[in-house]
Amino acid sequence: MVTKLLGPQALERSQGVRAKEVERFYSNLLDKALKNETVEIAEEAMKLVNNSLCKMIMGRSCSEEDGEAERVRGLVNKSDALTKKLFLATILHKPLKKLGISLFEEELMDVSRQFDEVLERILVEYEEKAEEHHQGTDMMDVLLKACRDENAVCKITRNHIKAMFVDLFIAGTDTSTHTIEWIMAEIMNNSYILERLREEIDSVVGNTRLVQETDLPNLPYLQATVKEGLRLHPSSPIVIRTFEEGCRIGGFYIPEKTKLVINGYAIMRDPNNWEDPLEFKPERFLDSSRSSQKDAIKDEVLRYIAFGSGRRGCPGANLAYVSVETAIGVMVQCFDWKIKGDKINLNEAAGKITITMAHPLKCSLVPRTQISLSSK
Structure with a gap:
């Protein structure tokens, strides 16, 4: 996974694949804008992320025509719903087992069979x-x-x-999709952030081509905005770890094999760690706002854990950053967004492991600039 998909060299090799999918993403949004159709951000983001991942793994995206793509996206959503139950089963495995309660075996096997059918067909076609x-x-x-x-x-x-691909789809699709949705909602609720992003993108990229991954190092405010979105709305708010050895923490003895539940959501909203923790402030992640490099490292390791930390941190963090930043960049660069009312409702949906919006973000959009694509 690292050498062929997620590592720095692999990401560099697959940059062109993602660029083509970003162009398709832009074309879909532009088409809806010209037809005055309402856009559901999560739905369009899901197509972008899922197609990019499929192309990177197996050289082709899932087909929209025969319902293959929709089926894969539906299975990812079903898997997300099951994750909550699996999380509880992981924590309560022994007592549940003693009571003789089936740990959702029937639901799991149904999703597994459907994934197997789709992926086996893809493998056969590939061969x-x-x-x-x-x-x-x-x-x-x-x-x-x-x-x-x-x-x-x-x-x-x-x-x-096939199991590895299922892991990649579940871990990479839903999380990035909802991250894009949350960040766009925050940007629309904060007009000064939108304007500052546009000023930065216009000065670096201009209006004759789309934002590209190679532009991202020169777009620090865009990077800070995405990081702030992940801090306030982490896609995976809770992380489970297991102690390999017994140890003492704060005067308490922790036996080996103990499950540790880390509440990243609380850590990244802790007023002891963050000034105005509930406010969306990308500026907090700009280098100029930090007193020293040492403080920056401390922020990354101890306070900002959107992707976990250390050796067990998410291996897909770099892919997530470039995918989300590019998608946000294109949406900000190319369109004006209109919503009903003055502000977007930022309430969270109850009972979800991946943090999602209680009310899906739907907008109408107007082209701000129309860009001629290289593929046309």
């Missing part, structure tokens, strides 16, 4: 078109080669490959 493909460099190519290697030290099966 049939192998000669048209690449030179064995795709992540899919590497995994299938390892699967066929009878002398491999670590033998993997087709089920391992």
Whole structure:
């Protein structure tokens, strides 16, 4: 996953793939704008993220025409609903087992079977078109080669490959989708942030091409806005870890194998850590607002844990940043957004593991600038 998908070199190699999907994302939004259609941000973001991930993994996006893409997105949503139950089952496994209660086996198997059917069809199609493909460099190519290697030290099966893809879809799609939605809602609620973002993008990118990943290092306020969105609305607010060894913390002895539940949501809204913690202030993440590099490192490690921290931190953090930042950049650069009322309702939906908006963000949009795409 690191060498073929998520590492710095892999991300550089797949930059063109994501750029094409961003162009398609822009074209879809522009089409809806010209037709005066309402846009549901999460729905469009989900298509962008899911298609980018599919293309990076297996060289093609899921088909919209035959319902394949919609089916995958539906399964991701079902999996998200099951995550809450799985979280409770992980914490309460022993008492539930003693009571003889089935840990949602029927629901899990149903989702598993449906994922298996979709992904097996994709694998078969990929193998049939192998000669048209690449030179064995795709992540899919590497995994299938390892699967066929009878002398491999670590033998993997087709089920391992499909399970890995399910992990990637669930971990990468829903989280980035809702992050984009939350950040756009905050931007629309704060006109001065919108204007500052536009000034930065216009000065660096202009209005003749779309924001690209190579522009991001020169867009510090955009990066700070995304970071602030993840601080205030972390997609995965709770993280579970297990103690490998017994130890003492604060005078208490913690036995080995103890489950530790880390409330990142509370840590990143703690007034002891953050000034005005409930306010959306991207400025807090600009380098100029920090007194020293040491403070910046402390912020990253101890107070800002949107992607966890340390060796067990999320391996997809870099991909998430570039994907979300580019999507937000294009939406801010190219469109004016109109909502009903003066402010967007930022209430959270109850009972979700991934933090989602109680009321999906729907807007009408007007093209601010129309950009000629290279692919047309």
